[in-house]
């Protein structure tokens with residue numbers, strides 16, 4: 191057995207030795223420790239490839255700190271112990287930059303024209319004729335943080351300063367030393383004076399974590415990662431900066447004692463990277479403006495998946511000789527240009543929180559915003575999802591908010607500036623009754639959603655409910671799509687699905703022609719089309735019990751559940767009066783579905799609509815209750831693709847569902863069989879890749895027939911027996 195004290199002995203051995211060392215012994219040891227610590231730091235933070243356990247790092251760190259405490263005169267200005275902070279200051283002193291820190295001309299045309307305009311200016315200034323070769327450019331990202339100058343003398347970081355006004359910045363040396371990816375000492379062949387410029391930024395993930403911590407501790411939160419980076423870098427106590435994770439990306443030089451340090455921008459970045467500076471890998475040299483525009487597009491596509499915010503890209507003439515020739519105009523170089531993207535975040539005011547009611551009755555709170563240009567469009571609404579989302583944001587009407595729209599993503603309120611909250615802003619409360627129809631609302635604790643129980647009676651749900659009711663796989667009324675339903679509802683001719691059966695020929699032709707788009711006469715409904723619609727309404731009166739249940743649009747009741755319910759209960763009154771306990775007995779019906787069915791039939795409006803439908807002559811043949819639906823295909827998942835020789839896709843689907851199978855629209859590992867017909871495309875390919883059994887119509891028929899005819903499986907026959915017995 192090992193003595194447990196061994197580890198402890200090991201941990202403190204360095205520090206113990208430090209206590210007995212002479213200065214002559216300490217100096218080389220301190221240098222060795224510092225070198226190791228810095229190498230491990232680089233491997234860990236820059237390369238993401240740690241080579242020693244954290245405990246070993248800590249042991250060496252403690253030993254070095256102990257030696258520095260005993261021999262302060264031997265402490266290096268590049269010591270890794272500086273990375274955890276240092277003395278607190280009363281203010282940040284001023285630094286005059288050896289070379290001014292310039293700004294860049296911004297191309298505000300977000301389209302590729304911005305790239306072409308820059309190239310035209312460069313060619314013009316360089317006096318290049320139209321047939322002269324394309325200019326070579328270095329393309330980089332435009333980081334959204336704080337420009338910072340790092341000054342190295344004889345390879346040691348001696349000063350770091352913010353850009354300030356470009357001439358004078360603030361001394362943030364102690365804070366910058368805490369940024370783990372910034373080298374404190376440079377190895378190898380380095381100019382005596384080397385100023386490296388780049389951006390100090392905060393990654394989005396670290397920003398979220400920081401804001402979380404800040405609000406937990408009752409401290410102020412930051413509006414965006416840029417502000418958080420600025421606040422963290424300009425701290426008087428470097429230990430605070432050390433606790434915030436900041437990053438640095440190099441992109442330019444300041445004063446350099448060696449004029450031949452690099453000949454091109456891209457070569458310079460390569461060299462900085464070799465010296466251990468973080469340089470973003472998203473950079474490229476291109477020829478001519480098409481290459482610039484392609485880079486702009488490519489980075490725009492990558493933008494949402496980057497760990498940090500950027501607000502554009504930067505183009506730079508690659509050759510330093512050409513840069514010198516181009517020179518500056520005011521304080522902007524003619525050889526560089528920032529080509530922006532539409533901003534993804536903007537500040538605005540949430541003027542109100544409204545409620546929208548969807549088809550299934552979900553109440554969705556929506557922020558009505560003071561219109562703001564963000565992500566390339568004007569945004570005036572943003573979804574707030576549900577009650578918990580609002581309390582998570584702590585949002586009230588009147589608040590100033592940050593709205594984000596990245597790529598094609600739906601606009602979102604991402605933050606609230608609580609310090610700007612108006613005095614009498616009231617907390618949001620989810621309404622207890624539906625704001626559209628006045629029915630009671632219920633909150634689904636599991637899904638955190640609030641729903642209107644009004645069902646078919648609620649006008650908001652009505653249009654979409656009627657469309658669903660009429661849809662092909664429900665009542666199957668051909669020609670009664672969303673457009674016509676909307677018109678008929680708006681004209682007051684449809685107030686519930688039962689009204690469909692009261693429509694006259696005159697209703698259809700009059701209303702639809704008076705409200706139809708006169709620009710598009712083909713959209714009008716002629717007498718023939720009206721008659722066709724009436725015919726299909728008439729046909730739909732004779733339906734099946736399962737289609738009728740599905741058509742009612744009760745939440746969670748899809749086609750398969752509707753079929754199970756029809757077979758289990760057999761009659762409408764049995765179903766209407768079934769309690770949750772009885773409902774749970776039905777195959778595939780769990781607690782959530784049972785509750786939803788119960789809630790649907792408990793709503794008097796829904797009962798009334800059903801009565802009206804029955805009174806309008808909607809009918810179906812009696813269904814004998816089926817106790818089980820075991821068959822060769824029961825419980826299996828099928829995907830239909832391509833054109834089958836004789837069966838339509840709908841017929842095949844009906845047959846499968848009736849036999850207890852599930853029919854899905856897309857192929858996944860959960861698919862059991864793919865039924866493929868002529869011209870089957872990507873679904874077939876995917877099934878082949880995943881090794882899923884592929885069958886044709888004939889095999890499908892055999893499998894379905896096996897349900898009743900095959901004697902091969904005893905269990906199948908046994909299972910089918912009661913149903914058959916009941917049917918005949």
Ligand code: IVH
Pocket residue numbers: 292293294295330331332333334335336337353389441442504523526528
């Ligand atoms: S080069 C003379 N490269 O943009 C040009 N700047 O408006 C020196 N910035 O203050 C700057 N990313 O904060 C350069 N890849 C990049 C950049 C970049 C962001 C910022 C920088 C500067 C501002 C210029």
